[in-house]
Amino acid sequence: MNGVVVGVFVFLFLLVTVLGFAAARWRRAESLDSLDEWGLGGRGFGTFVAWFLIGGDIYTAYTFIAVPATLYAGSVVGFFAVPYTIVIYPLIFLFLPRLWSVSHKHGYVTPADFVQGRYDSKGLGLAVAVTGLLATMPYIALQLVGMQVVLEVMGLGTGSDNWFVQDLPLFLAFAVLAAYTYSSGLRAPALIAFVKDTLIYIVILVAVFYLPSQVGGWSHIFSAAQDSFNAFNTDNADAVAAGTVPGKGTIPPGAAQWAYASLALGSALALFMYPHSITGVLSTRSRSVIRRNAALLPAYSFLLGLLALLGFVAIAAGVKVDNPQQSVPQLFENEFPAWFAGVAFAAIVIGALVPAAIMSIAAANLWTRNVYKAFINPAATPKQEATQSKVVSLLVKFGALVFVLALSDQFAINLQLLGGVWILQTFPAIVVGLYTRWLHRWAVLAGWAVGMAYGTWLAYGVPLPTDPSSHFGGPLVLFPGTDTKVYIALIAFLANLLVAVVLTVVLRAAGVGAGVDQTHADDYTADVGEEGVAEELDVHAPAHA
Template identity: 85%
Template sequence: MIDNVNGVVFGVFIFLFLLVTVLGFAAARWRRADLDSLDEWGLGGRGFGTFIAWFLIGGDIYTAYTFIAVPATLYAGSAVGFFAVPYTIVVYPLIFLFLPRLWSVSHRHGYVTPADFVQGRYDSRGLALVIALTGILATMPYIALQLVGMQVVLQVMGIGTDTGNWFVKDLPLFIAFVVLAAYTYSSGLRAPALIAFVKDTLIYIVILVAVFYIPSQIGGWDHIFSTVTNGFADFNTENADAIAAGQAAPKATMPPQPLQWAYASLALGSALALFMYPHSVTGVLSTRSRSVIRRNAALLPAYSFLLGLLALLGFVAIAAGVKVDNPQQSVPQLFEDQFSPWFAGVAFAAIVIGALVPAAIMSIAAANLWTRNVYRAFINRQATPKQEATQSKLVSLLVKFGALVFVLALSKDFAINLQLLGGVWILQTLPAIVIGLYTRWMHRWALFAGWAAGMAYGTWLAYGVKSPVQDHFGGPLVNFPGTETKVYIAVVAVLVNLLVAVVLTVVLRAMKVDEGVDQTRPQDFHADAGDPGVEEELHPEAPAHA
């Protein structure tokens, strides 16, 4: 299973992986608290400051698959592949606007999940339930894709690639996730928060070395861009007939005019969706004050600079002559070819550790949704804090291993394209959450109907997208209704969602259908740590404020 692995590469990789494992278990003693409480286990006591939150939220947003998928998209010649860079720039002003309001109302009322807020705002367990289930559904392929990223690195290292036995082949991946599951169960959100320091430090070192060292070894950036441009032009010429027949996609470094709306809608839709994901909200709610969120909205764009450098590594791999059948292997293969063995081990460890941090946060966030908005809302309405924490710990294991089965059982191409559905699905929660932070004009049943319409329409559109390699879920773009303009499916679906919700709100209000009781007050959306009814750090014995 590891006959072809370089001993130095493997040794450095194992050392760093074991270091992270020790930190994961030690996190249970960091800022010691009673982890039999959901506030402590699932939100780290809601007491993380600017420094910790910067690493945690950054490690939460910029996943290992991002480090592989973004440059892989450019390596494959996608004309819109660079959209990830402007979207991570656009997202931070959005964070600055609405997440402090969500933090305030959540701290005032003890909300753990965005679905908790929806239930309190609209007095609807049903609406909260579908918001929670949507979050869990959208998170599953995201977790699975962290495993795909880990698997790609292990394959490039030569681990688990020389055997026909599927169990032996995937055993290293299984072991890594057993370790992840164990320390997440024991330490909760504190584990990824502590590991994020190591992960982000390694990632920054590796990427900065890569973008300065590797280009200097292969002729500089002018040579890189000219090689890529000429290579894409040659491909388009040689495959003109296949491109015209729709059997191949043209390659380009920049989107042509017909794809500019596709590029813009991918960037905007992804930015709107990013902080709808439960794991992103979990990272934000774990902070100690509104000011921490605002400071991080100003500081986190440093990761966007990193992402821009990462994306360019796809072009560097082309210029360096990297040849792989799977574009996802391009950057790991580039590292193996260009770095000395010891630093290649550091780079591989950085990517795998980069998968562990977001995977842990995602599983915790999904488990919190189950516990608060399914278990406590419908199964055990008198659940104690300890019972809630136990439920979340157990479900976090199920979510992880469900994602592991998902990766092992399904086509990797299918799993990757399902990630595109994550954005389509999670964006359908935006009207209930974000609009609800500013106004309660929308009727709860209209929001429910809008969510159902957006989910159904978006999934149907995505199912109908065909690519050269598969018949369904083949990409994120579709023609905007009535035009030939390509746009991101999630944007079309959320427009349908909003249209249905607005029209039905007018109808239901005219019919005077019961709107429920709003448990929030206007001042709740501006409350900060130290204000009456808001604790700087919640403790298990502190009651939730209603």
Template identity: 80%
Template structure:
């Protein structure tokens, strides 16, 4: 254990802990006993704060570990996260302002609130809420996995002689995260995101300048990576031909082009279906803030591209990782420990760990909002007061984090990763009800429910049937497109089935005259902005108290 690196790590962890609790007084409202304040930060964040918050929400600690790890492991689709985070912003530029407008006009806190108001269907809203919670849980678990990876490389929290001592640092991180989220709500990750993003940008920019200079430049790094992949493929030619192991490479072959493209596109469509993404967007003060962020957030995609290259840097630096089989997720933390001075390695480790705390907090708040509004209030206590809603959400945010901790401690890491991959598939099935619902009311509410059920069921079944050299089920995100041998992303296949069923059932149900429910929204709601009637700013940015 490097004492200096650990000391720097602890310093930054204590700093964000103090900020997390202090956030309850930042942009202070009369009280936090309602979901608008606790769960959406007063709906008053401007462009600057929202940029840090949404960026800190989407680009998680696990992203910063897993993306370069895929390149380090020689995955030919390792770069897919870069194009999908580029494609996603023009998409959200179109539909998220409409969701913001209708949500602020009607006081919607969750995407399921919108679905309930648009389609007058509690079952459909419940389906959207449950899907969001299911997709979010393993995502939170992976943030804790990211913290655990950093702790393992630092040499703390890995005492195999005592299970409790070995996991004590993770318990501490969990307890601190739970406490300040409970106390401060969405304001805590919004404030901590400043520290997280500054550290991340600093570490990555220094890394992509300093490390190549130490290793002979980028040409030498790319040559070393390609040489490593070629050597592996030559040594394992027979096993690759038999399908026992996968070939390594940096560029997808022609046979994988559709797999790469569909994975990137499907992931882009799914990204802002996640409840935590919508929570960050609904916390902003106007439609213009969303549009400006859609234009500015690609800066994170640039950062992600630089980060991904660290997988190749780790190969050129001769980084070896622990585990049987070796765990590529350790590659970047191990690279930092090997190549940087102790003090800067401590900064890098702190950046990754804090990068886990921000999204984990937002995700737990988003899941708690879904439970409170669309399960607790919709089915259990329909007369719940705003204070009761806030109390319920605070408690559920703790339960969600505890469930994520159980994922990490009781289940294998590969299982948590597989469930997160399923989460993307699942949350994509809510797209017809949410995104298409922002533009048209033509789809029948029961048709949307039927399409969702088919997409969820068939997609999960397809994923279960995928094997890999290391596991019999849930072995990857790709399957052959029906009737072909071309691999594509399972989520896209399931979404197409969802849409076909939805369209067919809509035609049938409309012909049968089945009740379509009452739409609580009107066209003008989707263009409303801050200052319009019924869309007043919840929090005056120029004042320290509630406006």
């Protein structure tokens, strides 16, 4: 361990801890004993706060670890994260303001609340809630994976054979996270996001301008990366030709281009189906805040593009690691002054705390509204709801901690790939439901079940390239009837839609009841100032029921 690195890291972590507990008094309400206040921050965040919160929610620590790691490992298909975070913003500009309006008009806290009200089906709402929980848990676990990588490079806990000592820094970090999330709710990650995003921007901009000057400039960096990949392909020519070892390169080969495009499109469609993404959106003050953020958030995509190139910088700098996820932290430790390496490591770890907090809150809200209140205690008071969410948010975080410590990192990564497959299957219920009620509720439920089962089965059949007997080895599979690989989530999504449409025609022809829609056409365009849509919950008044 380097004392300066660890000292700077600990100082910044303690600063964030203080902010997390202080957030309970920021924009203070008389009580946080309701999901509107604890789980959605009073539904009053403006453009500036929302930009930091949603950006901090989407661009996670694992993103900053994994994207450059894929380029370091020679798999430039991993660069799909950049176009998909560009494609998504025109989409959310269209449909999220409608979700905001209907949710504010009816007091919906989760996407499953909307689905239940729209289709008059607790079962369909439960399906969306369970999918959200399944997809969110491994996402939280991946934040721990990102933290582990940084702590390992720093040397914290790695000098002991005792597993408890090794993992103690991770335990402490998540215990602190759990405490201030319980205390402050969504206000904690919203306030911490200011620090996290500021540090991330500083670190990446310094890295992009400073590090190339240390290793010979960008021309040399790209040449070194290409030379490294060419040497690997030559040394493993037979295995690459046989497909047992993936080839490396700076441009996806023709066979991988549909994989690249489908990963970008499928991930874009899925991103704002995740409960934590929608939680950030529903915490905003008005429809215009969402639209402005859809225009401003691509700034993070520019940052992500610069960050991805650090994978090539690590190659040119001679970074040698067995785990590609350690490439960027190791690059920072090797090339930065010790004090700035501490800043960089703190930025990544804090970058895990913000999304992990929002994800645990979103998962807890799903449990409370769509399981506890829907099926266990329909008469639950706002205070009982808030208490349920606080307790479940703790269980979710520590469940993810145990998950990561008990199982391999690869298992968490594989489950996250499945999470993307699963969460996209809620798209017809949520997004299609925002525009039309034509799809029959039982058809939507059947389509969801087919998409979940088919997608999981396809993913199970994909082995790791290095172990033909393994399962859940990647997100790509051959499109039926072709030799072209595409993203599994899109294939399952197409099957989902096909079943939903065909069954809707059959059920409507048979006269099967479609339930009573609890929403009205005007609800989807309601804005602040209109009847039933408050401009902002009064943060000085008692929490709303």
